[in-house]
Amino acid sequence: MIDNIKFDDKGLITAVVQDANTKEVLTVAYMNKESLEKTIASGETWFYSRSREELWHKGATSGNTQKVVSIKADCDKDALVVEVLPAGPACHTGTTSCFTEVIQENAKVGSVSIISQLADIIKKRELEMPEGAYTTYLFDKGIDKICKKVGEEATEVVIGAKNRDAEEVKWEAADLIYHLLVLLQEQKVSVFDVLNVLEKRHEEK
Template identity: 45%
Template sequence: MKIDFNKNADGLVPAIVQDATTKNVLMLGYMNEEALAKTQETKKVTFYSRSKQRLWTKGEESGNFLNLVDIKNDCDNDTLLISVNPVGPTCHTGSDTCWNEENTSNFGFLSQLEKVIEQRRTAGSGDTSYVASLFEKGINKIAQKVGEEAVETVIEAKDNNDELFLYESADLLFHYLILLQAKGFTLKDIEAELQKRHR
């Protein structure tokens, strides 16, 4: 890995720190050659503190270390992307990130869809949406719908029509998200269970 530490007069390059699992950006620090070498040697992320004018290992006082997973440099060789497994909150304020955000998994559009389902589940009797009507009918009806969609997905899997297979797969996943919420769970709970099995 070739890093151009001479691009800036102070010999520092930005180091973007990202959670290796959630992919959330946790903080931004700066490294010189010595900080990078120490990070690679100890496997704990070490920065060069511009205010203290010395090397600084994140967590050296709090115990909230950033355990190194991987380091990549950008196309100009003057910025680092550092993947870590954080121990505790990253920010000195006690927040998970330096942007005061929770460091939790996000599943893109599926997370948005979960929020829509939650809104329609809690909207009350005025909501006439399909989702609200399913919740009104109760857990047995929701579970039945998941079963029906699962059977339809299996049938389409045995055919050669990819469009129909994807359509039924989407129906199955949508109704499964509804079932999860009816049982008081979300995709994060499924992720946690799969991670537990992976170990």
């Protein structure tokens, strides 16, 4: 694979680092042949610093390592996408992604990344059980209450669909997804494991 990679005249290639679960772009860095080899061998990201002119292992000092899931080259083999499972923030500022500054946004659209964010919040709620939070109330009442809410919200989605009310379907589906995420957390089933099942089913078709 490495022999087919087209490094530039400085021996570098652009590496776009992406969260393997959420598909969010975390950062853009550079690799040379040695850092790419180290990344493949170690299973964690290594990059080449153009300013320091040296290799650097992501998370070596901060602990915010990135476990490599896959490395893909583009059609011209002069750029890489590195899918990772991050152990912490990707950016030195402490943010999940380096891409936080909005230059232009013509329209706000929903993103599947909210699923992972919501799952993280629900997990934190179960751990900390803050007083007054609705999620705390659900965990406090237990599995029967959570299952009841999932059933109720599923029924509301069906009613909205039967009424041909797209607005109602949209809001009730959001409620259903939230309560389903609560149920998954109560059962200690990762939403990403569920998504993996969907991917496997898609591959089999």
